Amino acid sequence: xxxxxxxxxxxxxxxxxxxxxxxxxxxxxxxxxxxxxxxxxxxxxxxxxxxxxxxxxxxxxxxxxxxxxxxxxxxxxxxxxxxxxxxxxxxxxxxxxxxxxxxxxxxxxxxxxxx
Amino acid sequence: xxxxxxxxxxxxxxxxxxxxxxxxxxxxxxxxxxxxxxxxxxxxxxxxxxxxxxxxxxxxxxxxxxxxxxxxxxxxxxxxxxxxxxxxxxxxxxxxxxxxxxxxxxxxxxxx
Numbered sequence: 001x002x003x004x005x006x007x008x009x010x011x012x013x014x015x016x017x018x019x020x021x022x023x024x025x026x027x028x029x030x031x032x033x034x035x036x037x038x039x040x041x042x043x044x045x046x047x048x049x050x051x052x053x054x055x056x057x058x059x060x061x062x063x064x065x066x067x068x069x070x071x072x073x074x075x076x077x078x079x080x081x082x083x084x085x086x087x088x089x090x091x092x093x094x095x096x097x098x099x100x101x102x103x104x105x106x107x108x109x110x111x112x113x114x115x
Numbered sequence: 116x117x118x119x120x121x122x123x124x125x126x127x128x129x130x131x132x133x134x135x136x137x138x139x140x141x142x143x144x145x146x147x148x149x150x151x152x153x154x155x156x157x158x159x160x161x162x163x164x165x166x167x168x169x170x171x172x173x174x175x176x177x178x179x180x181x182x183x184x185x186x187x188x189x190x191x192x193x194x195x196x197x198x199x200x201x202x203x204x205x206x207x208x209x210x211x212x213x214x215x216x217x218x219x220x221x222x223x224x225x226x227x
Contacts, residue, residue: 042119042202042217043159055212091158103149103204104215106158 002026004107006092012113018080021110025073025094031055033104034067034077035091043091049075082114116141119205121218128193128225135189136221138203146213148179148186151202153220159202162188193225 005024013019025032030051035043046065048056051072060067064083069075079086089111095104121138128134140148148165163170165177165186176189186205190197203218 040219042219044217045214048212056210056214103151103161103164106160108158111156 004092004094004105006090006107006110008110009108010111010113012115013082015084015114016081018078019082019112020076020078021090021092021112023075023077023092023107025075025092026105029094029096029105030072031095031097031104032069032075033093033095034075035093035106036088037091037109038088046077046090079112082112084114087112087114117218118142118207118216119203119218121203121221123219123221125222125224128223130193130195130225130227132193132225133189133191134193134223134225135187136201136223137185137187138218138221139183139185140203140205140207140216141184142205142207143181143184145184145205145207147206148177149204149206150175150177150186150188151204151217153200153202155199159217162201190223193223195225195227198223198225 032049034046037043046060047067049069052069067077089109091109092107093104126134150162151159152162153159163172165179169178174191178187200220200222202220205216
């Protein structure tokens with residue numbers, strides 16, 4: 001079974017620039033999550049999709065972050081404009097069921113450095 | 116109070132030793148529990164689910180104590196390859212949905 005695919009693996013940008021990350025979940029997984037993991041911390045949920053609808057975006061800084069999953073499969077996460085404190089690993093995960101009782105699978109992440 | 120709290124460690128143990136650590140959670144309505152393993156600069160990977168009756172997977176044993184709201188992970192006969200950060204993950208109902216909350220992780224280093 002193919003895993004969760006993410007790109008790019010690494011990105012370095014200057015503050016105030018914009019950046020976009022892409023995620024392709026495991027085939028058939030209806031639920032998709034974007035997490036932010038700052039060094040030394042656990043992953044923090046940014047947004048959860050169920051198919052192409054948003055289930056939870058309460059911790060997404062909506063003034064600068066946006067995400068979409070137009071066809072209920074791939075998703076993109078955008079930051080515009082980036083700040084220094086956005087430097088983190090952005091992890092995409094997917095699960096078959098929205099209740100996550102079986103855990104879920106993460107992609108390898110995109111490591112963002114804002115300078 | 117954080118939803119999920121873990122002792123960050125590090126736990127430095129020799130090969131063959133037993134190491135154990137706990138994680139506490141704040142939401143008494145939490146439904147399911149997991150341990151994830153995260154290697155340096157890698158994504159978290161599911162290690163094992165934690166069941167009410169406790170469960171084993173080879174050298175790994177997980178326990179759940181609902182009364183005291185903690186889960187534990189014990190690693191027997193530690194191997195060098197067990198060196199990693201172990202993330203405690205709790206699934207809780209929130210607003211008609213479910214939410215996974217992650218601890219900051221416990222770092223284990225197994226030395227030769």
